[in-house]
Amino acid sequence: MVEYLEFTLDKFTFKVATDRYYHPDGVWAKEMDGRVTIGLSDFLQQRSGDIAFAEVADVGTTLAAGDEVANIETIKVDVSLPAPVSGTVVEVNPRLELEAEVINQSPYEDGWLAVIETANWEADRANLLDPPAYFAHMQAEAEEEVKKL
Amino acid sequence: MTTETVRVVVVPCSGIGKTYGTVSREAAYEVVDDLRPETSQLVPLSLLVLGEEGACTAVSHNPAITIDGCKLACATKMVQESGGQVAHDLAVLDVYRRHRQFKPQGIAELNEGGQQLAHALAEEVAALIDEVAEGADWM
Numbered sequence: 001m002v003e004y005l006e007f008t009l010d011k012f013t014f015k016v017a018t019d020r021y022y023h024p025d026g027v028w029a030k031e032m033d034g035r036v037t038i039g040l041s042d043f044l045q046q047r048s049g050d051i052a053f054a055e056v057a058d059v060g061t062t063l064a065a066g067d068e069v070a071n072i073e074t075i076k077v078d079v080s081l082p083a084p085v086s087g088t089v090v091e092v093n094p095r096l097e098l099e100a101e102v103i104n105q106s107p108y109e110d111g112w113l114a115v116i117e118t119a120n121w122e123a124d125r126a127n128l129l130d131p132p133a134y135f136a137h138m139q140a141e142a143e144e145e146v147k148k149l
Numbered sequence: 150m151t152t153e154t155v156r157v158v159v160v161p162c163s164g165i166g167k168t169y170g171t172v173s174r175e176a177a178y179e180v181v182d183d184l185r186p187e188t189s190q191l192v193p194l195s196l197l198v199l200g201e202e203g204a205c206t207a208v209s210h211n212p213a214i215t216i217d218g219c220k221l222a223c224a225t226k227m228v229q230e231s232g233g234q235v236a237h238d239l240a241v242l243d244v245y246r247r248h249r250q251f252k253p254q255g256i257a258e259l260n261e262g263g264q265q266l267a268h269a270l271a272e273e274v275a276a277l278i279d280e281v282a283e284g285a286d287w288m
Binding site: 050 | 167220246
């Protein structure tokens, strides 16, 4: 059972899953046996809005950490998503082609983006945020967003 | 004996400052002004929110087609809360997914993609009005 850190601001509640690591831009990474599943944080999907289309790098694409791994088009914005780890894309969520909204509905489970096979998990993880650090980072970003309203 | 003509109510999103809201309204205007003026009527969401008698009577006596700009689905919910029956509810996002080449941008004035998307949406609404008015898919 995944546990979450939660933060409520105004009418929004943002969840941070505690069983994975995070790129500061809001892409999560969950490693298992050298394979890293990635997706959008709840904060990023809520801030971006309803997703119309998600384009993910093709299977076989080799990426360095920070390279664009996906692009999502929402009712508000187009968002380029960085790969949180280096490696090769070995799987893309097949649901995204026809049901990109699954990212909004289930950002930490069914709405995953891709699986990247990596040989450098330990090194890449050192550049990511653990859940409490991302939670603090996300809180600060959310509060900044509210100030702009 | 008189026969009352069904005039399908079209209720678009009222989201101000939202591109998808503008698309929904442009589509609704095209339907009631140009495509199906005889068999449709526009009811503004704001009048339903106010409980204005004419608007509430229109939705309670005629089938409604709602066009929502986002997942809050205000148009659909408000028709239901006003005692109306939603024959079809459309979401601009779903229509855009079917017409990706028409990327909408702009708010007060839609770009060309937005205008084309509004037209595609209007055509879908018009086709649904025909179905509903013929009674094939209503009640």
